[in-house]
Amino acid sequence: MASHLPDSVRLAASDCLTPLGDTAATLAALLRGERALQARPVLGREGGDRVPLALLPGRELDETVPPAWMDAVRALLAAAPPAPWGDARHPVFVTSSNFGVGSLYAYRRGGDAAHLAYGAPFVCVDGLRRELGWGDNVTIFSHACVSAHLGLMQAARLVRAELAERALVFSFDFLSPFVAGGFHALKILNADFPAPYAERPTGSIGLGDGAAFAVLTRDVGELAIAAQSLHNEMFHFTANRPDGAGFAACLAPLVAAARGCRLWIKGHGTGTLNAGRLEATTIARIFPQAPLVGWKGSLGHTLGSCGLVELALVAAALRGGRAPGTIGSAAPMMADNVALAPFATTGYDAVLCASNAFGGAHAALLLRHA
Amino acid sequence: MLERYIQAIRTDDPGLEEPAATRERLKGGFAPGGVRRMTQLGLLVGAAVGELAPTEDDTVVHASAFGETRTLAGFLDSFPTASPTLFQTSVHPSSVQQVLIGRQRSVREFFPLAGGPYLAGQALLVAFMAKTPRVLVCGGEERGTWMTECGVASPRTFAFALALTAEPGTGALGRLTFSPTDRTGGLSLAEWFDLLHSRQPFAGPVAPGWQLKLEWS
Numbered sequence: 001m002a003s004h005l006p007d008s009v010r011l012a013a014s015d016c017l018t019p020l021g022d023t024a025a026t027l028a029a030l031l032r033g034e035r036a037l038q039a040r041p042v043l044g045r046e047g048g049d050r051v052p053l054a055l056l057p058g059r060e061l062d063e064t065v066p067p068a069w070m071d072a073v074r075a076l077l078a079a080a081p082p083a084p085w086g087d088a089r090h091p092v093f094v095t096s097s098n099f100g101v102g103s104l105y106a107y108r109r110g111g112d113a114a115h116l117a118y119g120a121p122f123v124c125v126d127g128l129r130r131e132l133g134w135g136d137n138v139t140i141f142s143h144a145c146v147s148a149h150l151g152l153m154q155a156a157r158l159v160r161a162e163l164a165e166r167a168l169v170f171s172f173d174f175l176s177p178f179v180a181g182g183f184h185a186l187k188i189l190n191a192d193f194p195a196p197y198a199e200r201p202t203g204s205i206g207l208g209d210g211a212a213f214a215v216l217t218r219d220v221g222e223l224a225i226a227a228q229s230l231h232n233e234m235f236h237f238t239a240n241r242p243d244g245a246g247f248a249a250c251l252a253p254l255v256a257a258a259r260g261c262r263l264w265i266k267g268h269g270t271g272t273l274n275a276g277r278l279e280a281t282t283i284a285r286i287f288p289q290a291p292l293v294g295w296k297g298s299l300g301h302t303l304g305s306c307g308l309v310e311l312a313l314v315a316a317a318l319r320g321g322r323a324p325g326t327i328g329s330a331a332p333m334m335a336d337n338v339a340l341a342p343f344a345t346t347g348y349d350a351v352l353c354a355s356n357a358f359g360g361a362h363a364a365l366l367l368r369h370a
Numbered sequence: 371m372l373e374r375y376i377q378a379i380r381t382d383d384p385g386l387e388e389p390a391a392t393r394e395r396l397k398g399g400f401a402p403g404g405v406r407r408m409t410q411l412g413l414l415v416g417a418a419v420g421e422l423a424p425t426e427d428d429t430v431v432h433a434s435a436f437g438e439t440r441t442l443a444g445f446l447d448s449f450p451t452a453s454p455t456l457f458q459t460s461v462h463p464s465s466v467q468q469v470l471i472g473r474q475r476s477v478r479e480f481f482p483l484a485g486g487p488y489l490a491g492q493a494l495l496v497a498f499m500a501k502t503p504r505v506l507v508c509g510g511e512e513r514g515t516w517m518t519e520c521g522v523a524s525p526r527t528f529a530f531a532l533a534l535t536a537e538p539g540t541g542a543l544g545r546l547t548f549s550p551t552d553r554t555g556g557l558s559l560a561e562w563f564d565l566l567h568s569r570q571p572f573a574g575p576v577a578p579g580w581q582l583k584l585e586w587s
Contacts, residue, residue: 043450046449046450048450087578088579089579104442104522105446105449108447109449113520116521116522119520120436121436121462121484122485123486123521126486135578136556136578137488137578139485139488139496140484140485141483142437142463142482143463143480143481143482150482154481157499177449178445181449181452182445182452182454182457184452185452185453186454186458187454231476231478232470232477232478232479234470234477235471235474235476236471237467237471238458249476358458358461361480
């Protein structure tokens, strides 16, 4: 079946893995308002302040050899449609913020050289490639918390240009003292649990394990990625332009694609105050009728994989007819259109999915019924 | 067949130069307040990209297998009192961000890649698929210390940047063509850098399914 949406690609399959389970289990838990985040020592076995972290069941923050997340990744990808992934016509895009840096941390702190087999991005991904039986055609994007969107964009371009039959985008980020310690040093990972888009005296985030995949095609699947957009402010490493121009610049190309759509928005919403306020108010100004939700108050921020984890949940919410609200938050909110409670998606025909990252990086896509 | 023209190129092969010497050599190209915190890779890539005068309308493609190796090592060694500054600059791909933030130069599309034996070809394929009239392809590595000894960092320091366009214009320095192939083979980032630095032609497979022809005017 040919797409009636010009320049769109289809989302043929997607799934995710969070501490709450696979996509179906995670969506169900979010609809019940469950929170995966738990207060844990920021440096794992070395202790430190207790901060909100969401780890896969049974996984510790400190890395093991082989990494404890490997079995979970293998199980997740077993659900991907079979294809000669990694050959010339079936490219794989692996996106992450951390890759195996937790292993590098474990080596440096403990001295076990076996960790080094996962210590650099390419080495880690190549181990994954061999483990999963993929061919060599594996491209790695690493752009902090918008990484997944870059994989989706390059995959879509190759599929659209008929340079690929299908493309597999895979993203994974598993926490370690390295990343928890880093965000704790920036003071935004603290003792408070995140409350995305809520007005409160101080901001805070949580961090979560996450992995996901999406398969893009030209003509299979009832959902289409109708438009994609990127923008990089390059204003400050950890702050956005105070006028919100970066958020607006990223959304601008999607306005035309969303025209006439009944839209809801899955925002980035980590729980920081300035970025949250800029995001919520910019979205409310550009899309005043669209409810805005964020799920990192439950799942934590799954970093480079958040765009793909949350895309799988959005797709399932569209199919299932209900979207979770903004868990962990309570009024007063930064904008009137933040939806705190679950709502029916049957009255909507498109979702805008947004992610942001260090350096004022922004990414967004429009997912709609094909 | 995909085709792009090289309109400008910068390369830097500093050999065993230490970061402090790189900083001293290149500091004139950066804002005085910011250069102190820049990484060696940030200085090298930043100087190369900066000379190509990036604009909002350019796509920037960045390739580095290992990124800010020395900062990453420093951040690891800062535990248990993790350094916020080293955390920020150790995050891939901070080298381009260091220079563009310093210049307050936004860009719409920025694609940072990591990778191994096919990294150069994969970065070029991203450049070939970009929609903007001009694409800046840049990258490099910085030589590590203990991480190099452990095989998780580059043994070499180098950086490059080139400006590509779809149209030849009047002064193109070279031409890149990409076409499908069944031949296997790759082109690492260091091998790609050596071709650029010495202006050597190339023809052969560079990434799974793709071969590259590099010709100089």
